[in-house]
Amino acid sequence: MCQTSGPGIQSDQIRKFIEHGMPEKIVKTVQYTIRKREAAQNSPNTNMDTHNISDVSALNPIPMEQMKPLSIPRLCGRFRNQATESGASLKDKITNIGAAGSEDIQGSKPQGDMDALAITTEMTKHFVQRMCGIVEKMQNSKLYTLLTRTTQPAHIVAVCVLTFVTFTVWPDIVDTRNVSNNRASDQVSPMGDRRNERHNTLATIAYLGAFATHFGAQIWMTFISGLSLYFSLPRHIFGQCQQILFPRYFAMSSILSISMLILFVKYFLTSWNATAITQLIALSATVLIEIIIRLYLAPPMLRLMHEKYRIEGAIGSGREVGSLEQGILIQCPHYQRIHKTFRRIHMTIAMGNMSVLLATCLHLYFLASKIQIS
Numbered sequence: 001m002c003q004t005s006g007p008g009i010q011s012d013q014i015r016k017f018i019e020h021g022m023p024e025k026i027v028k029t030v031q032y033t034i035r036k037r038e039a040a041q042n043s044p045n046t047n048m049d050t051h052n053i054s055d056v057s058a059l060n061p062i063p064m065e066q067m068k069p070l071s072i073p074r075l076c077g078r079f080r081n082q083a084t085e086s087g088a089s090l091k092d093k094i095t096n097i098g099a100a101g102s103e104d105i106q107g108s109k110p111q112g113d114m115d116a117l118a119i120t121t122e123m124t125k126h127f128v129q130r131m132c133g134i135v136e137k138m139q140n141s142k143l144y145t146l147l148t149r150t151t152q153p154a155h156i157v158a159v160c161v162l163t164f165v166t167f168t169v170w171p172d173i174v175d176t177r178n179v180s181n182n183r184a185s186d187q188v189s190p191m192g193d194r195r196n197e198r199h200n201t202l203a204t205i206a207y208l209g210a211f212a213t214h215f216g217a218q219i220w221m222t223f224i225s226g227l228s229l230y231f232s233l234p235r236h237i238f239g240q241c242q243q244i245l246f247p248r249y250f251a252m253s254s255i256l257s258i259s260m261l262i263l264f265v266k267y268f269l270t271s272w273n274a275t276a277i278t279q280l281i282a283l284s285a286t287v288l289i290e291i292i293i294r295l296y297l298a299p300p301m302l303r304l305m306h307e308k309y310r311i312e313g314a315i316g317s318g319r320e321v322g323s324l325e326q327g328i329l330i331q332c333p334h335y336q337r338i339h340k341t342f343r344r345i346h347m348t349i350a351m352g353n354m355s356v357l358l359a360t361c362l363h364l365y366f367l368a369s370k371i372q373i374s
Contacts, residue, residue: 154295161291165258169265200267207263208367214256215364218357221249236309236318243302250294253356257287260363279366282359289352297349304342311335 138144225245229238261283269276311334312318317327329335 154299158291158295161254161258165261165287168262172265172269203263203267207260207268210256210259210263211360211363211367214253214260215360217249217253217256218353218360221245222353222357231322234319234321235324236313239305239309243305246298246302247294250290250298254287254290254294257283257290257356261287275366279363282362286356286359289356293349293352297345297352301342301345301349304338304345308335308338308342311338 226242229241233241261280264279264283269280309318311329311332315327315329317325317329326335326339
């Protein structure tokens with residue numbers, strides 16, 4: 001089956017066919033045949049023939065360029081044509097394959113040969129890189145430094161958000177109260193006729209979508225993401241992940257809570273009863289807690305975490321998984337002050353998050369009592 005001599009040439013040819021994609025089963029068959037032939041040649045019965053063949057080979061050596069490549073069994077039709085090719089052409093083909101592979105690695109493959117998924121991924125990559133460049137330019141500006149390195153902008157943002165929510169919600173609260181009082185005294189029309197006219201499908205979709213996203217993000221961050229990462233990654237790596245997720249999580253939760261509060265008052269608050277007042281208080285508390293956490297608690301906690309990790313990294317701590325090992329830092333007063341302050345703020349954020357989750361579950365019960373599935 002093989003016209004070449006020497007295990008080095010045979011193994012080199014097998015490697016070339018493997019690079020072409022030869023199935024593993026065929027490779028094992030070829031290797032077994034080669035080993036069987038070598039065993040037959042080395043047996044005592046064929047010593048004389050082997051010496052004769054070696055003598056002839058020594059007298060008439062076969063040039064490397066005239067050696068035939070390793071033949072392939074007939075059961076592999078995919079490589080049947082390759083068995084008749086010369087070693088030089090096979091080498092050229094392997095060179096072409098290597099060049100094509102390097103083009104794929106360098107990303108210089110023509111776009112016409114790429115599939116839809118590769119094109120979409122490349123476009124998404126360019127878009128994300130461009131957006132990251134814009135964000136980086138904004139972060140290098142003086143305005144961004146002023147807004148993030150001082151505490152006064154947090155007060156301004158908090159006042160603006162609360163003012164916007166108040167001016168958006170308060171007219172509907174007063175109007176709802178007046179309508180409820182007038183209809184309770186006159187008994188002219190059913191309760192909530194005017195509100196039912198304003199109630200539409202888009203408002204319901206936006207309200208339920210905001211609630212579902214808010215509740216799902218809370219469940220994921222509280223019970224799945226945080227616990228899974230803490231018990232799977234080194235503590236410093238876990239902290240770096242939370243550093244990215246925390247601000248985005250509370251910012252998104254605040255926006256969704258504000259949207260839910262506005263939609264609830266404008267479209268779904270039809271009367272002043274105990275249930276409606278309870279839900280209004282729960283949504284307002286959710287908005288207030290999440291804004292306070294995002295603006296006043298998350299930034300100092302992250303700064304303390306950076307300082308804490310810097311000190312721990314100096315002594316080689318922070319590589320433990322699912323635990324805290326202070327080591328010799330337990331005798332450092334400066335580190336202990338930072339650690340206690342960090343734990344106190346972190347505990348406050350955790351309690352606020354659980355309070356918001358409780359209010360969300362209360363609102364879930366309210367929605368379940370209003371929705372009927374037929």
